[in-house]
Amino acid sequence: MLFRRVLILKRKPGSIILAILLLPALCIWGTNISKEHKLPVMSYALANQIIVVDAGHGGFDPGAIGPAKNLEKDITLAISRKLCSSLSQAGALVIALRENDEDLAGDDFSGSIRERKRKDLAIRVAKAQANNADIFISIHANADVSPRWSGAQTFYSGNSEKAKKIAIAIQDEFTRVLGNTTRKAKTGNYYITDNTDMAAVIVEVGFLSNANEEKLLISDEYQNKLVFAIFSGIANSQLEADVDTKK
Ligand SMILES: [Zn+2]
Numbered sequence: 001m002l003f004r005r006v007l008i009l010k011r012k013p014g015s016i017i018l019a020i021l022l023l024p025a026l027c028i029w030g031t032n033i034s035k036e037h038k039l040p041v042m043s044y045a046l047a048n049q050i051i052v053v054d055a056g057h058g059g060f061d062p063g064a065i066g067p068a069k070n071l072e073k074d075i076t077l078a079i080s081r082k083l084c085s086s087l088s089q090a091g092a093l094v095i096a097l098r099e100n101d102e103d104l105a106g107d108d109f110s111g112s113i114r115e116r117k118r119k120d121l122a123i124r125v126a127k128a129q130a131n132n133a134d135i136f137i138s139i140h141a142n143a144d145v146s147p148r149w150s151g152a153q154t155f156y157s158g159n160s161e162k163a164k165k166i167a168i169a170i171q172d173e174f175t176r177v178l179g180n181t182t183r184k185a186k187t188g189n190y191y192i193t194d195n196t197d198m199a200a201v202i203v204e205v206g207f208l209s210n211a212n213e214e215k216l217l218i219s220d221e222y223q224n225k226l227v228f229a230i231f232s233g234i235a236n237s238q239l240e241a242d243v244d245t246k247k
Helices: 002-011 016-046 072-089 113-130 161-178 211-217 220-246
Strands: 050-055 093-096 135-142 153-156 199-207
Touching: 016 220, 050 072, 050 113, 072 093, 072 135, 072 199, 072 220, 135 220, 153 161, 161 199, 161 220, 199 211, 199 220, 211 220
Parallel strands: 050 093, 050 135, 135 199
Antiparallel strands: 153 199
16 A cells, blocks of 8 residues: 555656655555554454464473473463453454463363373363354464474364465464564364364464574563464454455
8 A cells, every 4th residue: 555655656757756755754654544544444353253262282281392491381371361362352252261371171180191181172172162163263382303493384174264264364464474484374184173163273373492483482572473463364364254245
């Protein structure tokens, strides 16, 4: 939008210098307009949507562990809390599957660790199903034996067109907002995406096995960027869905 305004100015004879002089002012003006214009529209797209936010792992299950010993379960919880708050402010009905450092199997569970993990996942899915959620967002951090890999990435079940749209929209926002990844949204088979009826997306916020990304993932500022990207991605996908249904 901003780019087009500058081109129009350039088309007028003798106004190239004026365009150059006005460019910084236009940039500030354009940014303000798009921000003010975009936020209420994004909020409208999310109003009354039932969105489950799943902070991956928790309690006995730390998930991945970074070189500086930061735990995936702590990072997913911090990001999920911020995401819940953004989505709620936009009018979405948010269900946080975990709000503390705990798993969902329950204190009195007496099976093996593997059975406990399975029960924990089954309860997460059951809660989303029981609440008739529209969207399921599961937050995780990636890890690999090689420390070289980095970048946030989304995954979705191949049989959900809606999940695919959300995953691609979030991935687009990661590329735009974070500016440090060229990864693409991918299909994947996960217990959660395979066992829920709603559009379910796994969001891997980055590689905890990469020392630089581990530092980013524990920073409040970077977590806010991630949350903004996830929030905008979900909102954008719903705006597109609205346009599609009105065609
Ligand atoms: Zn995980």
